[in-house]
Amino acid sequence: MNFEEVYTNFSSRIFRVCMGYVNDPEQARDLTQETFILVWQNLSKFRNESKISTWIFRIATNVCLRAIEKSNRVRTVDLPHDLPNKVSETAKREHSKKLRVLYDSIGELEETDKLIISLVLEELPQKEIAEIVGLSEGNIRVKVHRIKQKLADNVKKHGRLE
Amino acid sequence: MEDWNELKDIWQSAEIKGLPDAKEAVRVIKRYRRKVIFKKAATIFLLLSMGGIVVFIASDSNQVITTKLGEMGFFIGILVLLINNLYSLRRAFNQINSSNKEFIKYLLQAERGRAFFYRKMQPVIFLMLTGSLFLLLFEPLSKKPALMAGIYCGLTVYFVAVWFLIRRRFFKNHTETLRKTIEKLESRSE
Numbered sequence: 001m002n003f004e005e006v007y008t009n010f011s012s013r014i015f016r017v018c019m020g021y022v023n024d025p026e027q028a029r030d031l032t033q034e035t036f037i038l039v040w041q042n043l044s045k046f047r048n049e050s051k052i053s054t055w056i057f058r059i060a061t062n063v064c065l066r067a068i069e070k071s072n073r074v075r076t077v078d079l080p081h082d083l084p085n086k087v088s089e090t091a092k093r094e095h096s097k098k099l100r101v102l103y104d105s106i107g108e109l110e111e112t113d114k115l116i117i118s119l120v121l122e123e124l125p126q127k128e129i130a131e132i133v134g135l136s137e138g139n140i141r142v143k144v145h146r147i148k149q150k151l152a153d154n155v156k157k158h159g160r161l162e
Numbered sequence: 163m164e165d166w167n168e169l170k171d172i173w174q175s176a177e178i179k180g181l182p183d184a185k186e187a188v189r190v191i192k193r194y195r196r197k198v199i200f201k202k203a204a205t206i207f208l209l210l211s212m213g214g215i216v217v218f219i220a221s222d223s224n225q226v227i228t229t230k231l232g233e234m235g236f237f238i239g240i241l242v243l244l245i246n247n248l249y250s251l252r253r254a255f256n257q258i259n260s261s262n263k264e265f266i267k268y269l270l271q272a273e274r275g276r277a278f279f280y281r282k283m284q285p286v287i288f289l290m291l292t293g294s295l296f297l298l299l300f301e302p303l304s305k306k307p308a309l310m311a312g313i314y315c316g317l318t319v320y321f322v323a324v325w326f327l328i329r330r331r332f333f334k335n336h337t338e339t340l341r342k343t344i345e346k347l348e349s350r351s352e
Contacts, residue, residue: 134261
């Protein structure tokens with residue numbers, strides 16, 4: 001897989017994971033770019049010992065963890081939604097509100113839990129998540145169950161999605 | 163619990179604005195890399211040049227002991243900065259592919275190392291380089307006492323200002339940030 005293919009396949013997914021972690025589109029874009037700089041530098045060294053998605057998400061999540069000192073930035077209201085033009089303004093506003101509730105609810109989770117739930121929302125198998133985070137699959141299963149419950153509680157607190 | 167599938171749909175419907183396409187991304191990355199490499203190369207070149215100049219000056223065997231001590235101090239200071247620069251870069255590069263758990267451990271270690279560097283090493287290097295400069299200047303200025311007094315007074319005022327004002331403020335801000343970062347990392351590694 002060459003870099004352009006990797007970028008096309010993963011950039012949106014990486015952005016969403018970064019966004020789940022920092023809840024700030026501008027910073028999420030910076031982190032996505034930082035991730036792909038590292039991917040570009042290391043792609044020739046990637047030896048297929050793990051799936052490429054595991055490798056890329058591992059780099060992205062580590063880049064997020066490294067951004068710890070910038071994590072106190074004020075969140076902006078600019079959300080990364082881009083619905084088709086035919087969708088009405090009301091529907092757009094409604095979608096934007098739901099997205100805000102979701103990001104705010106994720107934002108209240110523990111730092112590493114934010115990353116785990118973002119990977120779950122990206123539909124990564126638990127085996128891959130375990131490899132990325134560095135915990136056993138059993139441990140991840142328990143964690144994911146607990147985080148989902150916490151997330152649901154947070155969503156309720158922020159106002160239901162509907 | 164809110165419907166999990168709905169949460170997933172909302173998450174995945176967040177299309178992305180502002181990310182460049184693949185070709186543009188490659189251009190941006192190449193430009194960024196060139197800038198980073200140039201900056202790093204310039205720093206290493208500067209440190210090596212300074213080291214080279216010190217070695218060249220030191221090759222003159224007719225120098226007095228103060229000049230030789232000054233040169234030695236400068237050389238050691240440059241060497242420490244060079245090693246610190248190269249070592250931290252290499253470690254950070256190697257660790258990015260490890261699992262989050264391992265990476266947090268590494269970050270914690272690195273931040274503690276940085277805190278140690280700012281608290282212990284930086285003042286030692288600063289004092290060593292300051293002392294070395296005073297020693298180095300002694301020989302060429304010793305025949306002009308008035309100029310020597312002027313330059314030494316000026317340098318003393320400058321170093322006192324750096325040590326008590328700039329460094330203290332920088333150190334305070336920096337150690338506070340480092341302390342918070344270490345606290346956060348410690349809570350994550352539990």
